[in-house]
Amino acid sequence: MQKMEIKNNLSKLMKPSTPTPPNLRTYNISFFDEQMPNINTPLILYYTSSQKPQTNEHVDIFNHLETSLTKTLTDFYPLAGRYIRDKSFVDCSDQGALYVQATTNFRLSDFLNLTRELKYNMLHEFLPCDIGEAGEIDDPLLSIKITAFECGGVAIGMCFSHKVCDMATMNTFVINWAIRSQEACNSLELEKYSPIFNIAHDFPKRGVLDLSPRIPRSSIGVKSTGRMFSFKANAISKLRETLVFNDARGHRPSKVQLIVALLWKALAHVDKLNNEQPKASVLQQGVNLRNKVVPKLPHYSCGNFISGAIARVEPEHVDTIDLQGFLKILNESVKKIESDYAKALTSSNKEYDVLMEPFLEYFRYIANNDVNFYAFTSWCKFSFHNADFGWGKSVWRSTGKYGGQNFVLMMDDQEGDGVEAWVHLDENRMSQFEQDLDIQAYTN
Template identity: 70%
Template sequence: MEIKTNTSKLVKPIKPTPSNLRTYNVSFFDEQIPNLNVPLILYYSSAQNDVHANLFNHLETSLSNTLTDFYPLAGRYMRDGSFIDCSDQGALYVQATANFELAEFLGLAWELKYNMLSDLLPCEVGEAGEVDDPMLYIKVTTFECGGFAIGMCFSHKLCDMSTMCTFIDNWATRSQHVSYALELEKYTPIFSVPHDFPKRDLTDLSPRIPRTSLMVTNPARIFVFKGNAISKMREKIIFKDNQGHRPSKVQLVLALLWKAFAGMDKANNNGQSKVSFLSQGVNLRNKAVPKLPDNLCGNFVSLAVAQIEPDEVDNIDLQGFFTVLRDSVKKYDSDYAKALTSGGKEYDILIRPFLEHTQSVMKSDVNFYTVTSWCKFSFNKADFGWGKPVWKSTGKFAAQNFVVMMDDQEGDGVEAWVHLDEKRMHQFEQDPDIKAYAV
C-alpha cells in the first residue's frame, strides 16, 4: 500500500490582500499557544467514477477563493515580532494518489492505520513557526475506488478548532456546485480578536515541538464509547442543575478516563497516589455575554485545570471525578463573562488558567493530563460536493498523557484518541471501567 505525491504547489488568494491588511498582529490568546500544526484528515467515499478527473483542480480553485477571506493563512508567521506577514505567499497544496481503495485502509488493524496517517498529511505537526513555514498545508489523496482524503494542517498560532471549522465550511461551501451566497455569509471570518484583546508581548514560554515525528514511538489508541454506553454512565451520575441540563457525553467520558488514569498512576507508584491534574480546552465564544459568533476567528480559547489531591484519589468514584471536572469549568464562567465583556479585558483573569497549566506541568511530583475535545464541531459534516465524511482522524502527536476527543460516526458517541507510553497503555486497556464501556 503506497501513497505517491504527484504535485506540490503554493496556492495564493485569488485576489491580492490589500496593503492595509499586510500585517496581522496576533492576539493575547494567540500568544499563549505553542507553535505547532493542528492535523485533521477527512475521508470521503464517492460512487462517481469520474470524480478524480476534476477533483484536484476544483478543490484548488475553491481553496484560492477561500484564502481571499482567510488571507492570514496565506501568509507567514514572524515569531520575532509576533505577527503574521500577510504576503500572499500561499498555502501549500499537495496532490497525491494511493494504489489501494479507501475501504482497505479503513479496514486495517489499528497499528497499521495509525502508522499511515502521516502519509495522508501534507506536513509534520512540528513544521511550524519558522519564516518559511506555511500557515496552512493541504494534501488531497485519491483512492482507486473513487474516494479521497483531505489532509489539513493548520497553524495553531492562528487557528483553534472553531476557526478551522469556519475555514472548512467556507471552503466546502464554495466547492459545492450550487448557489452559496447566503450560506457563505455564516462562514465569512471575523478577525477582530487582536483588536479587542491585543497581544501583550509576553515571553514565549511554549515548548518547542520536534519538527519530525520519525522518532516518536509512543503509541496512541482509539477508545470508542458508543451512545448506549454513555447512557449507562449517565445513570450513575447524580447531577443537580437548576436549568435541567444533563451531563454531557464529553464530561462523562472524560471523568471515566481520568478515573482510569489516576488508578493506573497509583499502581505505578507503589500504591501511593500523587496529585492528579487534568487540563481541558475551553471555547470562550459561548462564555462571553452575549455569546460571540462561531465565525469569530483566531484562537479564542482558554483552559480549565482540574485537580485531585492524593487522599481524594483513594476515596472518590466516577461521580467524584465528574464533579471535580464540572466545577473546574464552572469556577471560571462568571470571571470569563466579566473579562470578555466589552471594556473588561481583565488580563489577570484570562491568563490565570494558562499559568496554572504551565506551573502544574513543570512539577515533578504530580501526574498531569491534557485533553482537547473536538466533539460537536462542524467538520464532521463538511460536504465538498460529494457527501459527508465517512471517517475523520487526527495525526501523530509527539505527546504523552494527551487525549483528543471526537464524535463517533453515529454522532452520539465519543472517540477518545489516547496517547500514553507502551507500559501504561497496556495498563489503561486493562482498566475495568475502560473494558466495560469502550469498544
C-alpha cells in the same frame, strides 16, 4: 496483499485568488494567540466517491478543489501568510498555503478495515507535513494534502498552525471551503461561514514572554502511542444511569464531561500503579470562550479564543473518589473558569491577570514532575464532519499521529451522538489503560 503505499505527485503553494490588499498585509496576533504553541493541528476527512482516479471527471474534481481553495484563502488571508515570531505578527503577503496531491495503490475500505494500531501508524501519511513543523518563517500556516484512493475515495488532510487557529477557526474554514467546492455554491450558507478577524482587535497582544512549550519539528523517534476509543450513545446512556443527579434544575452532564470523567478516573489509577511516590492527578480541559463574553462573539470569529479549566485530585483521594466525584471536580473547574472569565472578558478594562492565570498554571504543571498532568480537548459539536465537498458527508474523521503523551482529543462519532476519544500515552501505560474495567465496559 501488496504493501499499502501513498505517492505524492504534486506539491505547490496556493495563493489567494484575489491579492490581499496592502492595508491587510500585517495581521497582529491576539493575547490568546500569544499563549498558543507553535504546532500544527491536524485534521483528516475521508470521503467515498463514485469516480475513479484515472478518469477525467476525477481530475476535474481536484482542479475544482484547487480553484475553490484559492477563493477560500482570499477570505482567510492570514492562512496564506507567514508568522514572524520575533515581532508576533503574520506577514500576509500571499506567500501561499502548501498544497500536496497524492494517490494510493489501495482502496479507502482497505485502510478503514485495518486494525486500529496499523491505521493509527498510517495517519501521518495523509498529512501534508509533520505536526511539529510550525513557527519558522518559511513554514506555511496552512498545509493541505488531497489523497485519491484506488476506489475513487478521497482523503483531505489539513494542518493548521495553532498560533493563529483554534478548532472554531478550523471548522469555519473547512465548511467555507466545502460550500465553495459544491457545484452550486449556496451564497446564503457561505455567508454564515465567512470569517471575521476581530479577536486581535478586542484582545490585542501583550508582548509577553513566549512560555509555550517547544515542540520537536519531527515526531520520528518519539516514544508514544495513540489509540482511538469509541463510546457509542447506548454506552453513554448506560454510564449516565450509574450516576445520581442532585441538581434542582435537572441538569445532566454532557456526553463529553461524562467521558472525560471516565477517562480521567482510569488514567489516575494507571498512574498510581506506575508511581513509586504518590502524585496528584491534574487535568486541563480546553474551553471555547466565544459564548462566554458579553455580547457573545459569532462562531465565525477567527483566531484563538480559548482557555483551559484545570482540575486536580490529590494522590490520597485517587482510590476513594468514584466516577461521580471525578465528574463533580471537573464541573467545578469549568464553572470556576466560566465565572472568572465572564467578568474578566467583559470588563471595560480587560482583566489580563485573570485571563493569564490558567495559561501560567498550565505552564507550571507541564514542567512539574511531582504531578501527573493531562491535557484534554473536545472537537464535539463542531460541524466539520458534515462538510460536503461534493461527495456527501465524510465517512470517517481523524486527527493525526501526535508525538506527545498524556493528551486526549475527542470528536463526535459517525452517528453524532457518541464520542471517539483519541488517547496518547506511552506504550506501557496504554496497555494498562486498555485493561481498565470501566474502559472495557463502555467502549466498542
